[in-house]
Amino acid sequence: MTAAERMIAASARLLEDNTTVFVGTGMPLLASVLAQRLSAPGLLLIYEGGGVGGRPQGRLPIQVCESLTYRDGVYAGSMDYVMALGQAGMVDYGFLGAAQIDPYGNLNTTVIGPWESPTVRLPGSGGGADVASFAWRTIIVMAQDRRKFTPRLDFMTSPGYLTGPGAREAHGLPAGTGPYRVVTQLGVYGFDPGTLRMELLSAFEGVRVPEDIQAASGFEIPISRQFRREGDPTAEELAAMHALDPAGVVLGG
Amino acid sequence: MEDTRFAGGDDRFRFGFEDPDAMRALRRKKSRARVEKLTSLAEAIRQGVKPGSYMALGGLGEIRTPMAAVYEIIRQGIGDLTIATKGSQHDWYLLLAAGLVTRIDASYGFADEIRGLSAPARRAVESGRARVIAETTNAGFQWRFKAAAMGLPFFPARTALGTDTLHHSGSKVIEDPFTHRPIELLPACYPDVAIIHVHRADRFGNCQIDGNVMEDMELSHAAKHLIVTCERLIPESEIRRNPERTVIPFFMVDALVEVPYGAHPGNMPCLYSFDEDQWRIWLDASLTDEGVAGYLANYVHEPGNFDGYLERVGGLARLRALERIEAGLDPYPPVATRRAAP
Numbered sequence: 046m047t048a049a050e051r052m053i054a055a056s057a058r059l060l061e062d063n064t065t066v067f068v069g070t071g072m073p074l075l076a077s078v079l080a081q082r083l084s085a086p087g088l089l090l091i092y093e094g095g096g097v098g099g100r101p102q103g104r105l106p107i108q109v110c111e112s113l114t115y116r117d118g119v120y121a122g123s124m125d126y127v128m129a130l131g132q133a134g135m136v137d138y139g140f141l142g143a144a145q146i147d148p149y150g151n152l153n154t155t156v157i158g159p160w161e162s163p164t165v166r167l168p169g170s171g172g173g174a175d176v177a178s179f180a181w182r183t184i185i186v187m188a189q190d191r192r193k194f195t196p197r198l199d200f201m202t203s204p205g206y207l208t209g210p211g212a213r214e215a216h217g218l219p220a221g222t223g224p225y226r227v228v229t230q231l232g233v234y235g236f237d238p239g240t241l242r243m244e245l246l247s248a249f250e251g252v253r254v255p256e257d258i259q260a261a262s263g264f265e266i267p268i269s270r271q272f273r274r275e276g277d278p279t280a281e282e283l284a285a286m287h288a289l290d291p292a293g294v295v296l297g298g
Numbered sequence: 299m300e301d302t303r304f305a306g307g308d309d310r311f312r313f314g315f316e317d318p319d320a321m322r323a324l325r326r327k328k329s330r331a332r333v334e335k336l337t338s339l340a341e342a343i344r345q346g347v348k349p350g351s352y353m354a355l356g357g358l359g360e361i362r363t364p365m366a367a368v369y370e371i372i373r374q375g376i377g378d379l380t381i382a383t384k385g386s387q388h389d390w391y392l393l394l395a396a397g398l399v400t401r402i403d404a405s406y407g408f409a410d411e412i413r414g415l416s417a418p419a420r421r422a423v424e425s426g427r428a429r430v431i432a433e434t435t436n437a438g439f440q441w442r443f444k445a446a447a448m449g450l451p452f453f454p455a456r457t458a459l460g461t462d463t464l465h466h467s468g469s470k471v472i473e474d475p476f477t478h479r480p481i482e483l484l485p486a487c488y489p490d491v492a493i494i495h496v497h498r499a500d501r502f503g504n505c506q507i508d509g510n511v512m513e514d515m516e517l518s519h520a521a522k523h524l525i526v527t528c529e530r531l532i533p534e535s536e537i538r539r540n541p542e543r544t545v546i547p548f549f550m551v552d553a554l555v556e557v558p559y560g561a562h563p564g565n566m567p568c569l570y571s572f573d574e575d576q577w578r579i580w581l582d583a584s585l586t587d588e589g590v591a592g593y594l595a596n597y598v599h600e601p602g603n604f605d606g607y608l609e610r611v612g613g614l615a616r617l618r619a620l621e622r623i624e625a626g627l628d629p630y631p632p633v634a635t636r637r638a639a640p
Contacts, residue, residue, distance in 0.1 A: 171406030
């Protein structure tokens with residue numbers, strides 16, 4: 046069982062049927078199409094290049110603008126159109142990766158080190174900050190370690206709950222939106238409704254709680270009262286995800 | 299506690315902005331005449347792209363991007379460019395790798411999505427050869443172009459509020475007089491020049507695009523100077539028979555060039571797929587400065603023009619193969635992703 050297989054299965058289980066998801070390429074897309082195949086046939090994929098509802102065959106899209114994103118789909122539009130859909134409240138799930146995350150689910154995908162003279166230059170916001178601003182529920186899928194789970198981001202690219210309760214609304218972000226789940230190789234995190242800080246909802250089999258969780262985080266992560274074990278990918282999930290990515294572009298070779 | 303809600307960005311981070319009345323005056327002088335726009339690629343680039351220009355390229359990611367025009371800019375060595383990286387990838391990485399970009403107005407750059415982080419783009423910025431001058435989001439650029447296309451000084455949005463992205467943009471945050479909540483005002487962006495690759499155009503510059511238009515409706519109407527390259531020239535009658543298909547009308551277009559396969563090695567929706575063989579070659583070459591120089595020499599400088607480039611990447615046989623993939627007649631080949639640096 047690989048970390049990628051666990052993360053993709055756990056991510057796919059989060060997506061409800063007959064909802065919309067704004068996806069980027071890589072793990073978010075693989076998880077979304079997996080959900081579509083297994084549990085959420087009515088899940089509608091929206092891509093920032095303007096494609097809506099495509100049903101890709103042959104391989105998964107490798108770019109959010111390519112023609113495969115709307116092949117056998119319902120709409121081939123524009124960035125203006127799909128971003129407006131998001132801002133107007135039509136996007137249920139946003140699905141993002143990140144290099145760093147803080148306890149409030151704020152994300153860094155811009156730089157490691159100072160912005161003026163970065164040690165590592167990352168892609169930047171792209172549509173990430175838009176998705177994190179507009180989607181009702183944002184899911185973050187990323188690898189976890191002490192540097193990535195940090196109390197202080199090098200740069201806040203995309204808004205999570207900012208500084209805590211009320212902050213998103215106070216800054217003018219659409220009401221009722223924000224980070225929903227964080228999926229890593231160790232488990233699935235949510236956000237405490239009172240503090241809006243990250244908490245552990247479930248851990249994969251074999252992960253020691255709280256030792257392994259805490260050892261891989263630069264901030265303290267409380268364990269939710271609803272804590273449970275996250276089941277490993279089933280044979281059906283594994284077969285379906287490998288059928289979608291036979292070359293291992295996302296799952297690894 | 300300090301109220302940071304209205305901090306916004308500041309003028310240091312505002313690029314591509316112009317007074318809307320000055321831009322109206324420019325538009326007033328723009329010819330409405332239905333005249334021939336067709337020219338050569340070399341001439342269109344020479345006339346339209348000046349050293350120091352703020353430039354935006356059409357398409358998005360590695361789809362329908364004006365690669366033939368990019369190669370020509372590199373051959374002509376037009377430098378000191380500011381690039382709007384509006385979801386941009388291979389097009390501007392090549393310009394950057396060729397040493398022609400000094401300033402980057404960034405939303406997405408520095409990676410090729412699933413192919414991995416862009417080694418030469420990262421080297422350029424991490425070494426200080428080029429500088430990121432501002433940040434925004436993909437919707438941010440889209441709506442900055444939309445403001446310019448509409449003759450407005452700004453476009454309101456509710457994205458990235460409270461973030462460092464917004465702080466490093468030229469956006470302002472004010473109290474919305476209707477809801478009394480903070481609202482972001484994205485400054486209009488008028489690129490000095492935009493280059494857009496389309497499927498078809500008539501010789502006056504009426505353009506049709508198949509598939510998603512991405513940002514090109516707004517970008518084409520925001521730019522001060524618009525160069526269009528097209529896969530195929532069509533008679534004006536074909537435009538007039540289906541005017542609802544026109545995305546960019548002739549009066550916005552300053553120069554038009556017919557360049558079949560002009561988005562190679564990217565995807566041209568409904569026509570040809572990514573050239574994964576060429577991607578493999580580029581991704582391996584891009585790991586070192588020497589590799590990049592060799593790639594530019596081999597595929598851009600030595601061929602002398604785009605026809606020579608197409609021959610060098612495999613000519614008609616190769617291009618036909620890419621067409622068969624896009625048409626669904628042949629399977630997709632393995633995806634080229636970046637290998638680790640040596």
